Amino acid sequence: MKPHIITISNQKGGVGKTTTAVSLAHGLALKGKEVLLIDLDPQGQCATTLGLTPEPGAFYLLTMGTETHETTFLKQYVRNTGREHLWLIAGNQTTMAAQTVLNSQNKPYSVIRESIARFTRGNLNYIIFDTAPSVGGIQERAVWAADMVIIPTSTEYLSTDSVRKMTEMLIMLQQSKGWHGSLLGVLPTFYSDQLREHRAAMEDLRQGFGDRVLTPIHRAAVLGECPGESKTIFEKDPESRAAQEYQDLVQRVLKHS
Numbered sequence: 001m002k003p004h005i006i007t008i009s010n011q012k013g014g015v016g017k018t019t020t021a022v023s024l025a026h027g028l029a030l031k032g033k034e035v036l037l038i039d040l041d042p043q044g045q046c047a048t049t050l051g052l053t054p055e056p057g058a059f060y061l062l063t064m065g066t067e068t069h070e071t072t073f074l075k076q077y078v079r080n081t082g083r084e085h086l087w088l089i090a091g092n093q094t095t096m097a098a099q100t101v102l103n104s105q106n107k108p109y110s111v112i113r114e115s116i117a118r119f120t121r122g123n124l125n126y127i128i129f130d131t132a133p134s135v136g137g138i139q140e141r142a143v144w145a146a147d148m149v150i151i152p153t154s155t156e157y158l159s160t161d162s163v164r165k166m167t168e169m170l171i172m173l174q175q176s177k178g179w180h181g182s183l184l185g186v187l188p189t190f191y192s193d194q195l196r197e198h199r200a201a202m203e204d205l206r207q208g209f210g211d212r213v214l215t216p217i218h219r220a221a222v223l224g225e226c227p228g229e230s231k232t233i234f235e236k237d238p239e240s241r242a243a244q245e246y247q248d249l250v251q252r253v254l255k256h257s
Contacts, residue, residue: 010133058089059095059097077089112142155189191217217246
């Protein structure tokens with residue numbers, strides 16, 4: 001069985017994409033699923049959060065062909081995270097150069113899906129992409145590669161407006177580029193029940209997306225502490241509300257895959 005491919009994406013930064021990607025990946029690994037996390041954000045924060053060093057693995061994934069010698073070279077950049085069942089292809093600033101290469105060579109939308117095909121013949125259950133907020137190349141191709149897309153969004157007007165732009169992109173990819181994936185859900189992040197603006201934003205999301213609005217991730221200091229300690233929320237405080245909320249996301253993914 002081929003792995004399920006999940007892309008975490010939003011055109012706005014600061015909405016918890018990396019926290020979501022790392023938490024989901026580790027949560028699935030804790031369920032015994034074999035997971036490959038691929039960091040397509042030039043900041044390389046997936047590696048940092050997991051206690052590893054950012055490196056150009058994502059650049060090579062995006063720019064190298066699929067010949068045997070190229071695949072052998074690329075697989076050297078699949079890192080053991082020190083966590084059972086969880087692997088990482090890290091990114092760094094060279095990922096920005098990869099976007100230039102993709103566009104200059106006019107690579108098709110299918111290029112990332114074709115590139116990761118070399119990893120779909122083994123025992124992987126999930127491949128998860130963390131993406132940068134920039135548009136114009138990698139993000140669209142990472143979405144096209146996905147079976148399921150999760151859109152994290154902080155619960156304020158400018159962020160919820162970016163969800164609309166993301167869904168417009170998904171519709172465009174379906175109608176014009178033959179994308180066969182789907183939106184798993186919109187994930188509200190940094191949520192506070194006490195703020196009227198947040199409650200209003202949640203209501204807007206529910207009116208627009210119904211049951212595709214996932215369990216919100218409440219604002220929590222512990223989530224901000226995790227990267228500095230190179231821990232996921234399940235390692236830092238597995239009994240916390242934040243861990244339970246990300247556990248809900250893990251269960252949602254398992255149910256729909």
